Amino acid sequence: MKRRYREGDWFAVPLQPGRTIVGVIARQDRSRLFGYFFAPPALREEEALWRGCFAGDGIEDARWSIFAHAPDSEPREFSRAPSAAELAAMPSARFESAALVEARLRGLREGLAVRELRSPLDASELARVPPAGRVQFGSPLTAQDVGALAALLSARPDLELRVHGFSREPFDATVFAQFRGLRRLVLDVRVPSLEVLTPLTATLESLALGRRAGVPFEPPELPRLTSLELHHVAIPAFARSRLPALCRLALVDTVQGDLEPVASLANLESLVVRYGACSDAAAIPALSRLQFLELRGLRELGSLPPLDGLAALRSIVLAALPRIVDLRALATAPALESVEVFAMGHLGVNDLDALREVRRLCHVSVDIGGRRKNREVYRRLAARA
Numbered sequence: 001m002k003r004r005y006r007e008g009d010w011f012a013v014p015l016q017p018g019r020t021i022v023g024v025i026a027r028q029d030r031s032r033l034f035g036y037f038f039a040p041p042a043l044r045e046e047e048a049l050w051r052g053c054f055a056g057d058g059i060e061d062a063r064w065s066i067f068a069h070a071p072d073s074e075p076r077e078f079s080r081a082p083s084a085a086e087l088a089a090m091p092s093a094r095f096e097s098a099a100l101v102e103a104r105l106r107g108l109r110e111g112l113a114v115r116e117l118r119s120p121l122d123a124s125e126l127a128r129v130p131p132a133g134r135v136q137f138g139s140p141l142t143a144q145d146v147g148a149l150a151a152l153l154s155a156r157p158d159l160e161l162r163v164h165g166f167s168r169e170p171f172d173a174t175v176f177a178q179f180r181g182l183r184r185l186v187l188d189v190r191v192p193s194l195e196v197l198t199p200l201t202a203t204l205e206s207l208a209l210g211r212r213a214g215v216p217f218e219p220p221e222l223p224r225l226t227s228l229e230l231h232h233v234a235i236p237a238f239a240r241s242r243l244p245a246l247c248r249l250a251l252v253d254t255v256q257g258d259l260e261p262v263a264s265l266a267n268l269e270s271l272v273v274r275y276g277a278c279s280d281a282a283a284i285p286a287l288s289r290l291q292f293l294e295l296r297g298l299r300e301l302g303s304l305p306p307l308d309g310l311a312a313l314r315s316i317v318l319a320a321l322p323r324i325v326d327l328r329a330l331a332t333a334p335a336l337e338s339v340e341v342f343a344m345g346h347l348g349v350n351d352l353d354a355l356r357e358v359r360r361l362c363h364v365s366v367d368i369g370g371r372r373k374n375r376e377v378y379r380r381l382a383a384r385a
Contacts, residue, residue, distance in 0.1 A: 005059045008070040026081040029088040031056035042113050058098030099367035100342045121145045132158045138165020150178040162186035194219040235261045259283040281305040307333040331357035338363040345369025352377045356384040
């Protein structure tokens with residue numbers, strides 16, 4: 001029997017032993033839901049790990065359990081939630097399945113606490129920022145505010161800084177000269193060039209450039225940078241001499257058809273390519289140290305790359321790849337242990353038989369559109385010798 005749910009319901013999303021995310025339904029149009037997902041104890045809107053549209057299948061199938069209901073007024077306190085009419089008008093493709101939501105949440109940093117900073121800064125609030133959290137600002141800070149933030153970042157190298165907003169006035173990137181101890185930066189504002197990061201070259205370890213950064217990826221030398229995320233860019237010709245420590249790369253909304261520039265990153269251990277124009281993944285076999293690979297939303301990608309030479313590859317995620325029908329390459333990866341296949345409704349049960357040949361497979365998660373199809377895939381995998 002279909003389980004009932006409504007706006008204001010709080011539910012638990014078990015991801016793995018010892019880790020549970022909680023969600024709340026902020027808007028509902030039948031089984032089309034919009035909600036927020038949190039890593040407790042963070043439960044405020046600005047602290048959400050992820051917010052978005054999702055289907056009700058996780059609750060209906062008892063995959064996610066409802067544990068509380070908030071007063072009717074509380075869901076409406078979420079300022080970024082769409083109206084019920086807006087929810088009803090959205091295309092079905094916007095509503096992610098339970099499996100796809102879980103995959104997204106597993107890719108997010110657990111327990112990330114976010115603190116939005118506004119001038120004048122409150123010293124007591126700065127002192128309460130939790131370990132490994134994020135501080136962010138989206139409007140100008142005074143010189144005194146910048147000094148206080150710089151002192152915090154110097155004393156707390158565990159913190160991540162995000163700069164966003166600035167829709168009415170330009171962001172003054174000269175403030176980075178005062179953030180010389182900064183290790184993790186998310187840049188979601190327009191800057192003149194990446195030379196503004198020069199004061200951070202000795203310490204920066206993680207960098208994410210959002211769509212609004214609006215500049216080619218031509219950074220100064222970043223010898224300690226291990227993690228890089230680029231949004232809506234042509235994939236650059238990576239200079240290994242400038243990024244000698246880079247081991248994690250995420251490319252989102254790429255505007256280039258192939259991954260050839262990535263082949264030069266011989267130390268890469270994790271590669272995520274989500275959405276955009278990528279149609280050729282032939283460069284991936286050159287990444288001999290690759291341990292994790294995610295290919296998602298690449299509508300032009302016609303085939304999987306050869307995987308037999310990737311001796312370190314342990315985990316792969318394939319999602320929303322409408323032209324991919326042949327999964328036999330998975331069986332050739334010598335050390336592959338985890339496979340996740342989501343939003344691939346064009347595949348049949350027989351197409352997933354390739355997973356039965358993955359010798360070291362110990363974790364598999366499948367959503368190929370329809371409970372019967374998914375159950376049959378799992379049944380066949382359970383029956384393999």
